Amino acid sequence: MKPNEAFGRLAWIELLLRWSVGLAFVLASLHKVAHPADFAQIVYSYQLFPAYTINLIAIVMPFVELVTGLALLAGVYPRAAASIVNGLLVTFMFIIAVNLMRGHDFDCGCFPTFISRLYTDSPTNMLIRNTILLACSLPVMLYRRRRRGVIFSTAGS
């Protein structure tokens, strides 16, 4: 990419998708960041991780979501942030699918309890939501032209 390259016609769409995914990740992280013990209980309920990793996952993972979400919103290394987001989404979908296949019920931990009470999310709904997010963040990762709303980036990133 040349430094003075004009924004492509798709730059607004890239910005919209990037902000949507960034906002979703920031919002999803807030409750977990504030209540790591609750989130640890949810990680435990997945019944997938060794016991010694559960607290560490509950401490670190919400901040990975928060930092990547903020990076997407602010335009800091957007391609790298979108790559992490895609990796997380694929991992979440794998976890949901495994639990769906073995008929294991669990809370996704995505929303505060008072929101969860309004509607109980089924694993199928979680898979649909993650698929939509992945459909938004994949183009952000693959976008090669000059991006709008970027404050910290290297060429092509």
Added chain:
Amino acid sequence: MKAIDLIKQIFLLLSAALVLALGVNAVSPRGIPWYGQWDEAQGVVTADQAVLQPTLDFEIPDASTAQRLHASGQVLFIDSRTAADFREGHIPGAVSLPVGEFDRQIEALQTRYDSTHPIVTYCSGRSCQDSHILAQRLFEVGFENVSVFIDGYPGWSGEGYPVETE
């Protein structure tokens, strides 16, 4: 953009998240230790055993002990699960006091029972902490004789002991 640059940026973002996570966890009053107690064979599972510490000495570790206390007819069993779970099935004679309803319902309990009345709290077994939290709240308001049946309703019904529904 070279792949190596992308990897460096991913590493930078993940490092920032890691440093932030460990830093905030270290100073936050809601921070948790790096390792929790997640083995149900060892007792109730929890991210932070220190939170449950005051009530760990008052645990009833098996259903048969709980059943003996129940059979004595002298002990009040309190169900700390949600009202909906309580309606679906509970230990006979138990009263419902979900942790989230504590402030609203505790006065009624205090007027009905003396502070020395023996109480056993329970919830959904070793994967839930509500019975411990409820016991702690009961100690705080003055009840002196509170125990926690850690295998809870699943442990009770799993042994084939009678249950009550509403």
